[in-house]
Amino acid sequence: MRRIAFHLNCLEQGGAERVVTNLAHQFYKEGYEVFIATEWVGENEFQIDPGIRRVIVGPTREDEKKGRLYKIIRRVTRLRDFVKREKPDILIAFGRKANYRSLMSTLGMKVPVIVSVRTDPAGHYDRLADKIQIPLLFPHAAGFVFQTQGQKEFFPKGAQKKSRIILNPIHDKYIGVPRPAHRTKTVVQSGRLVDFKNQLMLIRAFVKVHEKHPDYDLKIYGGDSLDGTKEQLEALIREKHAESYVTLMGASDELEKVLNDAAVYAFSSDWEGLPNALLEAMALGLPIVSTDCPCGGPRTVMQNGYNGLLVPIKDEDAMADGICRLIENPEEAKRLGENARRIAETANGQAVFEQWKDYIEALIGSRKRQG
Numbered sequence: 001m002r003r004i005a006f007h008l009n010c011l012e013q014g015g016a017e018r019v020v021t022n023l024a025h026q027f028y029k030e031g032y033e034v035f036i037a038t039e040w041v042g043e044n045e046f047q048i049d050p051g052i053r054r055v056i057v058g059p060t061r062e063d064e065k066k067g068r069l070y071k072i073i074r075r076v077t078r079l080r081d082f083v084k085r086e087k088p089d090i091l092i093a094f095g096r097k098a099n100y101r102s103l104m105s106t107l108g109m110k111v112p113v114i115v116s117v118r119t120d121p122a123g124h125y126d127r128l129a130d131k132i133q134i135p136l137l138f139p140h141a142a143g144f145v146f147q148t149q150g151q152k153e154f155f156p157k158g159a160q161k162k163s164r165i166i167l168n169p170i171h172d173k174y175i176g177v178p179r180p181a182h183r184t185k186t187v188v189q190s191g192r193l194v195d196f197k198n199q200l201m202l203i204r205a206f207v208k209v210h211e212k213h214p215d216y217d218l219k220i221y222g223g224d225s226l227d228g229t230k231e232q233l234e235a236l237i238r239e240k241h242a243e244s245y246v247t248l249m250g251a252s253d254e255l256e257k258v259l260n261d262a263a264v265y266a267f268s269s270d271w272e273g274l275p276n277a278l279l280e281a282m283a284l285g286l287p288i289v290s291t292d293c294p295c296g297g298p299r300t301v302m303q304n305g306y307n308g309l310l311v312p313i314k315d316e317d318a319m320a321d322g323i324c325r326l327i328e329n330p331e332e333a334k335r336l337g338e339n340a341r342r343i344a345e346t347a348n349g350q351a352v353f354e355q356w357k358d359y360i361e362a363l364i365g366s367r368k369r370q371g
Helices: 014-031 068-086 096-105 128-139 149-154 155-160 198-210 229-239 278-285 296-301 316-328 332-346 351-370
Strands: 003-008 033-037 053-056 091-094 113-115 145-146 163-165 185-189 215-221 246-250 262-267 288-292 309-311
Touching: 003 068, 003 096, 003 332, 014 033, 014 091, 014 351, 053 155, 068 096, 091 096, 091 351, 096 113, 096 128, 113 351, 128 155, 145 149, 149 163, 149 296, 155 163, 155 288, 163 262, 163 278, 185 198, 185 278, 198 246, 198 316, 229 246, 229 309, 278 288, 278 296, 278 332, 288 296, 288 316, 288 332, 288 351, 309 316, 316 332, 332 351
Parallel strands: 003 033, 003 091, 033 053, 091 113, 113 145, 145 163, 185 215, 185 262, 215 246, 262 288, 288 309
Antiparallel strands: none
16 A cells, blocks of 8 residues: 655645645545644644544644754654654655755655645745755755746756646536526635735725726635735725725635626736636636736636736736726626636646646656665
8 A cells, every 4th residue: 555645834724735635635535545744733724534644743842942943953853753654655745844844854765755836936935045955955856746837947957857737626616616697796806815915906906997887896705814914905995985895705615606606706916826716716617817927827727818817917907907808898708717617627636636646656666666
């Protein structure tokens, strides 16, 4: 029986955590022995099957009383102890710090490591510490998984040569949802309220849309990230006297229902990895206006004018024009939405799982042949 282990900070509900949870369950159902090694347990985590073995490898309470350097070393040694004890056939890391920890903890061992990059590398993998660790540690990785070509091209040629680009899997509940009988006069967005998603720009853009189309409203679905963005959004809504047509809806577990009949889905991020929210909107067949944000997530799955509209980041006029274009041209909006729906053919859970499985098996096989 194959033994595979995932390593990330925790399973707190988020994009990377959801991908790991989904993959872990799929491998478990396929008969693999699956471990998820995390640094800690979050407050609002994804649930996992009892058959998947969850292991905490972060610092203990006693360790937390020690200095920063000691805790860094303990994080690496505890993960190394886990790998020595459980002997997984492969270790799959998700996230910047988890990537480095996984490579450090397996130095001198025969366990292959997959590095998985889940965000825009610019601003996240270009600090002094990264410029030291990447050339030292990345050559020891067996493989790399990127979400976009832009991510891949950021890293050294050696990493690019032994990498795969694999999309995030779309949750089944967004696939095959019946088309709405008619679309409401509502523009929607989904995603947590956080600065880089730039919902402030979206609201300013929609104020301009509302001037031309006063019968339309904007609903933003997403939980509070507690970074102050929610308060800024509320202040902007008051400043623009937009309380009657812009609403922060909070988080929802039924987005496939509440988004499905919207007129337009507006995605406003300044940067992303490969946003799950955008993939879900596409699978629902929504007409989409999205920023063409680095590191190329929207551009990876969208072609401007074919399955959505791409506009420059931070450009509220372009966003407003795009939304108005889809409102004023319902046949074009319908065509774009129907084409967007086809993303489910390549990014459904089974298709994405098969790509991961093929890559993992190839790397395990290659390492075993090398002895």
